[in-house]
Amino acid sequence: MHSTPFARLVAYTWLWLCTLVFLSPIAWMVLQSLKTPIEAIAFPPRFIFSPTLANYGAVLSSDGFRSALLGSLIIGMGSVAIALATGVPFAYALARCDFPGRKELGHFILSTKMLPAIVIIVPFIQVYRHIGLLDTYVGVVIAHVLLSLAVVVWVMRGFFQALPRELEEAAVIDGASRLRAFGVIILPLAVPGLITVAALGFILSWNDLFFALTLTSLNVTTLPAFLGTQYVGFLAVDWGKLSAAGLLATLPIMLLAVGLQRFLIRGLALGAVK
Amino acid sequence: MAKDLSLKMTTSASEPRERSVAQFFRPRHFARHRSSASRDMRRFALILTLPLTVVLLALLIYPLIYTIILAFTSDKGGASLGNFIAIVTASGFAQVVTNTLIFTCASTAISFLFGFSLAYAMEFVGAGRRFFSSILILPMALMPVVSGLTWSMMLNPALGVVNALLRVVGVHGPGWATQADTALATVILIDAWQWTPFCFLIIHAGFQSLAREPLEAALIDGATRWQTLRMVIIPLLRNILLVTLLFRMMDAFKAFDTIFVVTKGGPGRATETLVIRAFMQAFQFYEPRTTAAIGVLLLIATMLATRRIGDLIGQEVE
Known part of the structure; x- marks a missing residue:
């Protein structure tokens, strides 16, 4: 767009201002994470101090952090795997096959994203208690499938719809089964979409507090x-360690988000934006 | 069979004409092939949809039915509306509903306006687009628990960096999340900070998908920037803006992490929303029926919003 120097100045000023506001909490976390416990609660807060990596060492060597990290990794990957295995074929059916109730099913899947988890948590816990899934990895994995299912189905649906239909038709006429045509021809073409939904699903699982809080102990x-x-x-919060642990826990996701931002846009709006 | 259950391939808008021509010349063996293919298709659709249907039945349908039944059952076991009467007449219910509405609307409006203005500002930027968009999406990638805790640390009235900086410029900072009259505004700001990037990203992508010609034409015809924005850009982006707004609204409506971490609904009832109240009823007061009744209210709101969003995205895609 052609723009006057004044308009550009206003735009840049606004962007810089917001960049600073957006970045400052993260920058403050970095500063806090490099302080000793005394410095971290010093008043007035210190901006100049001799940095130490002691907090990072303490966090990384603590069993609690390590087992939480392991738990988050297992649960993130497990739930994404199940969501992909069930959601991708479903999305393909929504995109390509015409069957009664197609639209309603699509809406129903979408509502899983909208539904506050508190609505279903009480029966969830009761069932889990019965079948011994409370406080297990499998239990949280299953619950987290709900977090990414809508994203997987809706984004992949849009993705499959954008692929030309002739691709599978040709394979089917050549004698391949529909399932084979889907697996061998369509899925490889859908890899960018799969990356999007896998990354987004992983982030949703990684960041979720609610199910972890209610289903584990x-x-x-x-x-x-x-x-x-x-x-x-x-009485007290160990701000230095908390900041170090918070940064360690979110850094992988921040890098993932920045690296995949082109893909993520598509996923966030569930395919409404191409 | 009264209903036609055959699973035909859906046809895209451009196809029908070619089809009808092809059909006209279609040899016989081809037609036979098609009918067996349609049976094939039916089985195929079943194979594709079955796993997820089973997963959903187990994960969602049963708990939903259970919740609805529980909500309409009295503690003596009979059917009743007692639970709903109880939540509506419980002390502070009006405030909880008001909090929920204020939180949802304010957080949505703030993050949407900031996201829109930033996306629009990006249109004037030549160099540095990638830089700005990389930074502007960071808060969204931050775990809500971590951002909640970090903001609590920064906004701590006694030791936090924000009040310390305010003091430097001679302002006596408020108590933020610890003070009843500023707590709700504080959690709204944290939530809006976290989710502005969501609005920004989608609207920014929307701007980039716009064709340049109508905008250039409007400007050449002497329209001001404001007129172009209002009469060309916004109508063109209507659906994307609506989808963004509705998604953001639903997320704010069910917000849990930030409020739970920063205030747990307090001080007093200052930041208690329907979701937080339902959580407390279940896990602090062990009143699953009350939680179920609130859950039914939340469910109705969810269904209404979902229909609208589903139609909007479906429209975009098809």
Whole structure:
């Protein structure tokens, strides 16, 4: 767009201002994470101090953090795997096959994203208690499938619809089964879409506090549940360690988000934006 | 069979004409092939949809039915509306509903306006687009628990960096999340900070998908920037803006992490929303029926919003 120098000046000023506001909490976390416990609660807060990596060392060597990290990884990958395995074929059926109730099913899947988890958590816990899934990895994995299912189905549906239909038709006429045509021809073409939904699903699982808080206690923990409880004491918060742990827990996701931002846009609007 | 259950391939808008011509010349063996293909298709659709249907039945349908039944059951076991009467007449219910509405609307409006203005500002930027968009999406990637805790640390009235900086310029900072009259505004700001990037990203992508010609034409015809924005850009982006707004609204409506981490609904009832109240009823007061009744209210709101969004995205895609 052609623009006057004045308009550009206003735009740049606004963007810089917001960039600073957006970045400052993260920058402050970095500063806090490099301080000793005394410095971290010093008043007035210090901007100049001799940095130490002691907090990072302490966090990384603590069993709690490590098992929470492991838990988050297992649960993130497990739930994404199940969501992909069930959601991708479903999305393909929504995109390509015409069957009664197609639209309603699509809406129903969408509502899983909108539904506040508190609506279903009480029966969830009761069922889990019955079948022994409370406080297990499998239990949280299953619950987290709900977080990414809508994203997987809706984004992949849009993706499949954009692929030319002639691709599978040709394969079917050549004698391949529909399932084979889907697996061998369509899926490889859908890899960018699969990356999008896998990354987004992983982030949703990684960041979720609610299910981890309600479905786990001693055996299984995830990073959000750990961070929300471990460094927040009744009287004191260990701000240095908390910041270090928070950064370590979110850094992989921030890098993933920045690296995949083109893909993520598509996923966030569930395929409404191409 | 009264209903036609055959699963035909859906046809895209450009296809029908070619089809009808092809059909006219279609040899016989081809037609036979098609009918067996349609049976094939039916089985195929079943194979594709079955796994997820099973997963959803187990994960969602049962708990939903259970919740609805629980909500309409009295503690003596009979059917009743008692749970709903109880939540509506419970002390502070009006405030909880008001909090929910204020939180949802304010957080949505703030993040949407900031996201829109930033996306629009990006249109004037030549160099540095990638830089700005990389930074502007960071808060969204931050775990809500972490951003909640970080903001609590920064906004701590006694030791936090924000009040310390305010003091430097001679302002006595408020108590933020610890003070009843500023707590709701504080959690709204944190939530809006976290999710502005969501609005920004989608609207920015929307701007980039716009054709340049109508905009250039409008400007050449002497329209001001404001007129172009209002009469050309916004109508063209209507659907994307609506989808963004509705998604953001639903997310704000069910917000849990930020409020739970920063205030747990307090001080007093200052930041208690329907979701937080339902959570407390279940896990602090062990009143699953009350939670179920609130859940039914949340469910109705969700269904209404979902229909609208589903139609909008479906429209975009098809």
